[in-house]
Amino acid sequence: MTLQTLTDASIIDALRRKRFKATSQRIAICRIALASREHPTAKRIFAEVKKTYPTVSLATVYKTLHVLKQLRLVQELAFSKGENRFDSNMEPHLNVACLQCGKVIDVNDHGARRLILKAAEKTRYTITDQRFDIYGFCEKCKARMRLTTQ
Amino acid sequence: MTLQTLTDASIIDALRRKRFKATSQRIAICRIALASREHPTAKRIFAEVKKTYPTVSLATVYKTLHVLKQLRLVQELAFSKGENRFDSNMEPHLNVACLQCGKVIDVNDHGARRLILKAAEKTRYTITDQRFDIYGFCEKCKARMRLTTQ
DNA sequence: TTAATTGCAAACTATTTGCAATAGC
DNA sequence: GCTATTGCAAATAGTTTGCAATTAA
Numbered sequence A, B: 001m002t003l004q005t006l007t008d009a010s011i012i013d014a015l016r017r018k019r020f021k022a023t024s025q026r027i028a029i030c031r032i033a034l035a036s037r038e039h040p041t042a043k044r045i046f047a048e049v050k051k052t053y054p055t056v057s058l059a060t061v062y063k064t065l066h067v068l069k070q071l072r073l074v075q076e077l078a079f080s081k082g083e084n085r086f087d088s089n090m091e092p093h094l095n096v097a098c099l100q101c102g103k104v105i106d107v108n109d110h111g112a113r114r115l116i117l118k119a120a121e122k123t124r125y126t127i128t129d130q131r132f133d134i135y136g137f138c139e140k141c142k143a144r145m146r147l148t149t150q
Numbered sequence C: 001t002t003a004a005t006t007g008c009a010a011a012c013t014a015t016t017t018g019c020a021a022t023a024g025c
Numbered sequence D: 001g002c003t004a005t006t007g008c009a010a011a012t013a014g015t016t017t018g019c020a021a022t023t024a025a
Helices: A008-017 A024-035 A042-052 A058-070 A110-123 A139-148 B008-017 B024-035 B042-052 B058-070 B110-123 B139-148
Strands: A075-077 A085-087 A094-098 A104-107 A126-137 B075-077 B085-087 B094-098 B104-107 B126-137
Touching: A008 A024, A024 A042, A024 A058, A042 A058, A058 A075, A075 A126, A094 B110, A104 B110, A110 A126, A110 B094, A110 B104, A110 B110, A110 B126, A126 A139, A126 B110, B008 B024, B024 B042, B024 B058, B042 B058, B058 B075, B075 B126, B110 B126, B126 B139
Parallel strands: A094 A126, B094 B126
Antiparallel strands: A075 A085, A094 A104, A126 B126, B075 B085, B094 B104
């Protein structure tokens, strides 16, 4: 499923296929989580859903994100500090993250796929998922740091 | 610094160069954290250090691991559930992890380095670190699963 | 001598869980 | 109608912090 075909109908469908109830809260949370390319945190999604669904709870957001993981529609990315983030890009890709501002850029590169094949070959593991993170400093933060240290 | 040259003297040296005090607890924790290839958790390191240093505290282990991160001698790997793990292999490599038993195999592959260069080029980020995780099922667990489902 | 570090306990934060009320199927 | 799900509050787990006593430099 790609971003273009992501309608409420397709969300309801994906939920029902695995016998999950398509509640209105769930549909709203799924819509936001799956449409975002910003690798949002649970709290960020919560804040977004509240705009149209003021009574929703953070616990429901967490529970729905767990459902989306089971449906293999999102991946949870844990970091050594702060909250986890959720990524709806399930294709092998690179997350290039800024250590200063937290901005994450997705880079699609065939090298990622090639690396997975090689790892499978060398280890004889059956591969199901992957996470390629690259950490550093984005252009904006680099410029800002140059200014503050002069 | 490689595993072969990792002596107490070199640990003390690395600490002092950055003006950290070389306490006996720190040396013991560093020795264990840097020698391990098992991506240990803080608790695992704590249990190991206690064998020779029964009065050490978990807080000191965490503080020392933070020092090792500052020295760029270990990397902290967070997962969406459970404790973080610490990896003393600082070269670009793949962590091939079994989702069933948790076993992690390091795979050194030049493709990893190539991917970092490409990401830097495309995003203009200055890259400092990376983490390449591949998840799946190891041969042993696959065999075990075939047996239990038959 | 003095400033950093230790070990304890308490604090903190992100996430999960139990449960009565509610809503989908 | 039955069962899953919601939203609240409380619990949990991992990690961090404050502080008096101790130790390295």
